[in-house]
Amino acid sequence: MHKIVKVISIKLALSIFLLLIISVNKSGAKTQYYYQLKIYHLKGQSQENAVDSYLKEAYLPALHRAGIPNVGVFKPITKDTTEQLIYVFIPFKKFDAFLKLDETLAKDQSYLTQGKPYLNAEYNHAPYNRIESILLKAFSAMPEPALPKLTSAKSERVYELRSYEASTENLSLNKIGMFNDAEISIFTNLNFNAVFYGQVISGSHSPNLMYLTTFNNKEDREKHWSAFGAEYKKISGLPQYQHNVSKNVTLFVYPTDYSDI
Numbered sequence: 001m002h003k004i005v006k007v008i009s010i011k012l013a014l015s016i017f018l019l020l021i022i023s024v025n026k027s028g029a030k031t032q033y034y035y036q037l038k039i040y041h042l043k044g045q046s047q048e049n050a051v052d053s054y055l056k057e058a059y060l061p062a063l064h065r066a067g068i069p070n071v072g073v074f075k076p077i078t079k080d081t082t083e084q085l086i087y088v089f090i091p092f093k094k095f096d097a098f099l100k101l102d103e104t105l106a107k108d109q110s111y112l113t114q115g116k117p118y119l120n121a122e123y124n125h126a127p128y129n130r131i132e133s134i135l136l137k138a139f140s141a142m143p144e145p146a147l148p149k150l151t152s153a154k155s156e157r158v159y160e161l162r163s164y165e166a167s168t169e170n171l172s173l174n175k176i177g178m179f180n181d182a183e184i185s186i187f188t189n190l191n192f193n194a195v196f197y198g199q200v201i202s203g204s205h206s207p208n209l210m211y212l213t214t215f216n217n218k219e220d221r222e223k224h225w226s227a228f229g230a231e232y233k234k235i236s237g238l239p240q241y242q243h244n245v246s247k248n249v250t251l252f253v254y255p256t257d258y259s260d261i
Contacts, residue, residue, distance in 0.1 A: 030143040030144060031093060031094070031143060032137055032138040032139075032140060032143040033091050033092060033093055033137075033138040033143060033144050033145060033196075034091075034092045034094070034095045034098055034135065034136065034137055034138070035089065035090065035091050035092070035135070035136040035137075035138065035145070035196055035198050036088075036089075036090045036092070036098060036133060036134070036135055036136075037087060037088070037089055037090075037133070037134040037135075037136065037210070038087070038088040038090065038131060038132070038133055039085060039086070039087055039088075039131070039132040039133075039134070040085065040086040040087075040088070040128045040131055041083060041084075041085060041128060041129045041130045041131070041132065042083065042084040042085070042086065042128050042129060043082075043083060043084070043129055044084075047084070047126075047127055047128055047129070048084050048086070050117070050118060050121070050127035050128075051086055051118070051127050051128055052086070052256070052258075053117070053118070054115055054117070054118035054127065055073055055086070055088065055256075055258070056256075056258040057114045057115070058111050058114035058115030058118065059088075059111070059115065060073070060258065060260070061110070061111070061114070062105055062108050062110070062111035062115075063090065065108060065110075065111075066097075066101065066104050066105070066108075067097075068090060068091065068092070068097075069260065070091065070145065070147060070260040070261055071088065071089065071090055071091075071259070071260050071261070072087075072088070072089035072195065072212075072255065072259050072260060072261035073086065073087070073088050073089075073255065073256045073258065073259040074086070074087040074089070074159060074161070074253035074254065074255055074256070074259065075087070075253060075254060075256060076251060076252065076253055077158065077252045077253060077254055078252065083129075086256075087161070087253060089145075089195070089196070089212070089261065091144075091145045091196070098135070132204070133202075134200060134202070134203040134204075134210070135200070135201050135202040135203065136196075136198030136199060136200050136201060136203075136209075136210060137198060137199050137201050138196060138197065138198050139176060139179055139180055139184065139197040139198065139199065140180055141179065141180040141181075141184040141185075141197070142184055142194065142196070142197050145195055145196045145261075146193075146194065146195060146196075147195075147260075147261060148193040148195060148214035148261065149193055150193060150214060150215070150216050151216060152216035152217055152220075154254065154255045154256075154257060154259070155254065155257075156216065156217050157214060157215065157216060157217065157254055157255060158214075158215045158216075158217060158218050158220070158221045158252055158254065159195075159212060159213070159214045159215070159252070159253045159254060159255065160212065160213045160214070160215070160221065160250060160251075160252055160253075161210065161211075161212050161250070161251045161252075161253055162210065162211055162212075162213075162248065162249070162250050162251075163205065163208060163209070163210045163247075163248070163249040163250075163251075164208065164209050164210075164245045164247070164248055165205055165206075165207065165208045165245070165246050165247040165248075165249075166207045166208070166244055166245060166246055167243070167246045168207065169207045171207070171243065171244045171245075171246075172199075172206075172207035172208065172209060172244070173207075174240070174241065174244040175209060175241075175244035175245055176199055176209055178235070178241045178244065179197055179209070179211075182235045183232070183235070184197060186228060186231045186232065187213065187228070189231075190224055190227050190228055190231070191224070192213040192214075192215075192224055192228070193213060193214040193215070194211060194212065194213045194214070195212040195213075195214060195261055196211060196212055197209070197210075197211040198210055198211065
């Protein structure tokens with residue numbers, strides 16, 4: 001009798017487990033992506049040319065072969081005379097893909113050949129000053145990156161990279177909740193063409209979140225934000241969302257001619 005009860009219990013447990021799997025599959029929940037934002041800090045045209053050539057001829061093609069089809073490469077619209085910056089946005093469906101990327105690249109003979117001038121640069125002719133790396137996890141309300149649906153030429157586009165720092169971890173999570181609950185819906189309804197929204201899980205300015213919206217040009221950008229302001233007022237005054245941003249850093253960038261995004 002005890003054995004019969006035990007068998008029935010096991011079958012019942014398996015049935016419940018299978019029902020849970022079916023329920024999860026039916027819910028259509030998508031895996032949240034991880035993003036790396038690599039920032040090249042450069043000085044002078046020579047370094048900028050070297051990194052551009054490496055990214056265009058070696059790095060992006062290698063990422064494509066590794067199963068990462070859409071990589072963004074951006075530069076600030078307003079030039080800095082003391083330092084040049086190149087932003088590289090890399091989406092990973094699983095965090096393990098990020099961890100194994102260097103190993104994957106090391107086995108790619110085409111990458112090693114095409115990237116040789118950059119990879120084997122001498123210490124006194126380095127192609128960059130430093131590389132900064134920021135890791136992010138996609139918000140649940142937009143778990144995957146998206147390609148912008150714009151009509152203008154890449155050279156005319158205005159992409160807006162925003163960084164929202166918070167005073168504490170809990171306040172940063174509160175702001176992320178605000179995005180998931182309301183802000184992303186507003187952006188989507190107004191066609192802000194967001195590429196990603198992400199929580200910074202490793203970076204020099206934490207706690208923090210970042211996101212990238214895209215526009216055909218500056219005028220298009222101004223029209224969108226004007227419309228956003230009216231909608232945002234409906235939620236910005238709610239008591240549960242107060243004081244959740246301590247610093248807002250906005251950077252205007254444009255995509256390079258070889259950028260996928």
